Amino acid sequence: MSETTGGEGPQAAEGSAGAGGSGRSFVADFADMLRKGDLGLAAGVMIILVMLIMPMPAILLDLFLAVSIIFSVMILMTGIFTQKPLEFSSFPTVLLIATMLRLALNMASTRLILANGHEGPAAAGNVIAAFGSFVMSGNFVIGIIVFAILVIVNFIVITKGSGRIAEVAARFTLDAMPGKQMAIDADLSAGLIDEKEAKIRRKELESESTFFGAMDGASKFVRGDAIAGLMITFINIVAGIIIGVAQQGLSFGDAAQNYTLLTIGDGLVSQIPALIVSTAAGMLVSKAGLQGSADKELMKQFTGYPKALGMSAFVMVVLSLLPGIPMVPFLALAGGAGYLAYRTSKQQEAERQREVVRKAVENAPKEPPEPPITEALKMDVLRIELGYALLPIINGRNQEETDQVTQQIKALRRQIAADMGIVMPSVRLLDNIQLQPNEYVIKIKEIDGGTGTLYPSQFMVMDPQGGQVKLPGVHTTEPTFGLPATWVEAQHREDASLLGYTVVDPATVLSTHLTECIKANVSELLTYADVQNLIKELNEEQAKLVEDLVPTLITVSGIQRVLQALLEERVSIRDLPTILEGIAEAIGTTRSPNQIAEHVRTRLSRQICAANQSPAGYLPLISLGPEWESAFIDSIVGEGDERALAMAPSKLQEFVLLVRDAFEAASAQGEVPVLLCSAQSRPFVRSIVERFRPQTFVMSQNEVHPKARLKTISTI
Numbered sequence: 001m002s003e004t005t006g007g008e009g010p011q012a013a014e015g016s017a018g019a020g021g022s023g024r025s026f027v028a029d030f031a032d033m034l035r036k037g038d039l040g041l042a043a044g045v046m047i048i049l050v051m052l053i054m055p056m057p058a059i060l061l062d063l064f065l066a067v068s069i070i071f072s073v074m075i076l077m078t079g080i081f082t083q084k085p086l087e088f089s090s091f092p093t094v095l096l097i098a099t100m101l102r103l104a105l106n107m108a109s110t111r112l113i114l115a116n117g118h119e120g121p122a123a124a125g126n127v128i129a130a131f132g133s134f135v136m137s138g139n140f141v142i143g144i145i146v147f148a149i150l151v152i153v154n155f156i157v158i159t160k161g162s163g164r165i166a167e168v169a170a171r172f173t174l175d176a177m178p179g180k181q182m183a184i185d186a187d188l189s190a191g192l193i194d195e196k197e198a199k200i201r202r203k204e205l206e207s208e209s210t211f212f213g214a215m216d217g218a219s220k221f222v223r224g225d226a227i228a229g230l231m232i233t234f235i236n237i238v239a240g241i242i243i244g245v246a247q248q249g250l251s252f253g254d255a256a257q258n259y260t261l262l263t264i265g266d267g268l269v270s271q272i273p274a275l276i277v278s279t280a281a282g283m284l285v286s287k288a289g290l291q292g293s294a295d296k297e298l299m300k301q302f303t304g305y306p307k308a309l310g311m312s313a314f315v316m317v318v319l320s321l322l323p324g325i326p327m328v329p330f331l332a333l334a335g336g337a338g339y340l341a342y343r344t345s346k347q348q349e350a351e352r353q354r355e356v357v358r359k360a361v362e363n364a365p366k367e368p369p370e371p372p373i374t375e376a377l378k379m380d381v382l383r384i385e386l387g388y389a390l391l392p393i394i395n396g397r398n399q400e401e402t403d404q405v406t407q408q409i410k411a412l413r414r415q416i417a418a419d420m421g422i423v424m425p426s427v428r429l430l431d432n433i434q435l436q437p438n439e440y441v442i443k444i445k446e447i448d449g450g451t452g453t454l455y456p457s458q459f460m461v462m463d464p465q466g467g468q469v470k471l472p473g474v475h476t477t478e479p480t481f482g483l484p485a486t487w488v489e490a491q492h493r494e495d496a497s498l499l500g501y502t503v504v505d506p507a508t509v510l511s512t513h514l515t516e517c518i519k520a521n522v523s524e525l526l527t528y529a530d531v532q533n534l535i536k537e538l539n540e541e542q543a544k545l546v547e548d549l550v551p552t553l554i555t556v557s558g559i560q561r562v563l564q565a566l567l568e569e570r571v572s573i574r575d576l577p578t579i580l581e582g583i584a585e586a587i588g589t590t591r592s593p594n595q596i597a598e599h600v601r602t603r604l605s606r607q608i609c610a611a612n613q614s615p616a617g618y619l620p621l622i623s624l625g626p627e628w629e630s631a632f633i634d635s636i637v638g639e640g641d642e643r644a645l646a647m648a649p650s651k652l653q654e655f656v657l658l659v660r661d662a663f664e665a666a667s668a669q670g671e672v673p674v675l676l677c678s679a680q681s682r683p684f685v686r687s688i689v690e691r692f693r694p695q696t697f698v699m700s701q702n703e704v705h706p707k708a709r710l711k712t713i714s715t716i
Helices: 004-036 038-054 058-081 091-119 124-137 140-190 195-248 252-285 296-303 306-320 326-363 372-377 389-395 399-419 490-498 507-519 526-536 540-549 556-568 575-584 595-601 605-612 627-637 649-668 682-688
Strands: 382-386 428-433 437-446 447-453 457-464 474-477 484-488 502-504 619-623 674-675 696-701 711-714
Touching: 058 091, 058 124, 058 490, 091 252, 091 696, 124 252, 124 382, 140 252, 195 252, 195 595, 306 326, 382 389, 382 507, 389 507, 399 507, 399 526, 437 507, 447 507, 457 490, 457 507, 490 502, 502 507, 526 556, 556 575, 556 595, 575 595, 575 619, 575 711, 595 605, 595 682, 595 696, 619 649, 627 682, 649 682, 649 711, 674 682, 682 696
Parallel strands: 382 428, 619 674, 619 711, 674 696
Antiparallel strands: 382 437, 437 447, 457 484, 457 502, 474 484
16 A cells, blocks of 8 residues: 555655646747737737627736726826837837727626616726726716816817828828928938938938828727717716616616716726827827927927026016905916026026137137148249349339239240240249348249349339449349340439430349249150140141041150250240141151251241241241251261260360350340251250350251241351
């Protein structure tokens, strides 16, 4: 027996443990199911549907009524503290669930009231009894009136208003969708936002329209709930009295007291959460224009006008003085409003002071940022540096003096364009305290190209014959051509003109010197970009020639070197079509830019002769004699681009003296001749002459136009 009992004991224990383990497993599985959001929501909705059908004990009804109340309060608080309506986009679904919960509880409480109402106030649970007793205060007529007022407030005021706001918001949001979508696309096209930000905005726009559309329909839930509450209350009262009198044997007064108490309590328990949820819906849809939580926005906007608070305090003080009005509450409110107005005014004044200080700090002169190192790489192509005594020339005592320099530089740019065929770069004027007060320096690509001295209030006087001026003043040398000159005061200007002297103002002296410096270095000013622009400006007929040349036969850089070779000897490149035609002719026999330039000069013979002819219309010449022609040709060594002049220094010195004497003699006769030689020796003769007479033009016999009138001044 003991063995049997002992054997059965463990088995029994194991079976008990198994049963217990099975129960714990079911509970754990059910808890896990509830933790999952989708299953938990489905289970909650199923419980609500079951409550519509199955009877419910009073204690469970109390629990679910408490859940309904706290659920409505949570909805209201969430609506108050959300920053914008879309943060509570699930509100329509929540509103539907809350409405179904209240209707299910109404059905459950109706069963208990009609079935057990004859037992007394606690027949439908303690929550309904407490609400009925507290509100009615023992008089069911008061309870009916209070209940009716709550229904009217909920149905007519809050629900109707929030529904209208939701309807208008849904309509306006839908109408504004195309414009907002176009604005998003425009910002995306302009690069203000990226594709990710555009997707976020489109999603928010779609959610906004969907939310307000859903709110428009969800507001009907509350409206229907209010109507259903009225009908259920009326049915419960009438049916309860009938059941109490006819079936339960109660008197009419007892039946009316019991069933009315329970019905009104049930209605209050249902309508108060409905009123709270309706208020939450109204606050949510009316918050569309607010930014941030409602409490902060309301406080900010109410306290934004201290004068309004001050006037409100004054009105409450006046009302407290009226006969029969209790003074304490009105004066207390007046004091609170006045204090709030004073405090808000001080805060706004402090904010204004902070704003003034902030703007002062922002507008205060700041230390200029250190320029980037790349600024040191930038170079001024043309620059004139002035001593401090010459600043009146560019910052004149009046507008006329300042405009004189500006207009002369503008005229100079036009003159260079017309004479040389290139657009002169802009000229930068600046002061340099390291210079002497009246000194100026012309710099080309930041290298000194010329210097001189000016006196802003005086005039430069020169003798056309090259002699010394016989007037009082500062004797000097004219900076451009090296002639004797004198700076005289303004009162001697008329005397100098009467004596036949040339009178020049300081601005003209400066612009003339700048002109000669530019012409002497014009080839360095012609850049690759300038050549490209010149080619682009050609007409359509010449553009075809450029297409044939560039880049198959010659590059733009090659054209640039040919043009620079012409400009070095002050040959204008304005007739660019003719130059390109000459390049096209020569490119088949040579690739040397210098040899191509020599051929182009023959195509420009008319232009060269016209540029060097005298006012009388003839071309004055100093020709190179046969002996010197032979001497130069015999001294040329090498072939092609390797050719060079190998003449004895003594012979070169003799040639230099002869050229100088010949040109000085011609100058005494009033002539400005050109030096004429053969095409073979011309580049080498020019290379010698430019060292001591850079302004002398050297041309070959091939460059003399057949129709040019010639006058031989002398022969070397």
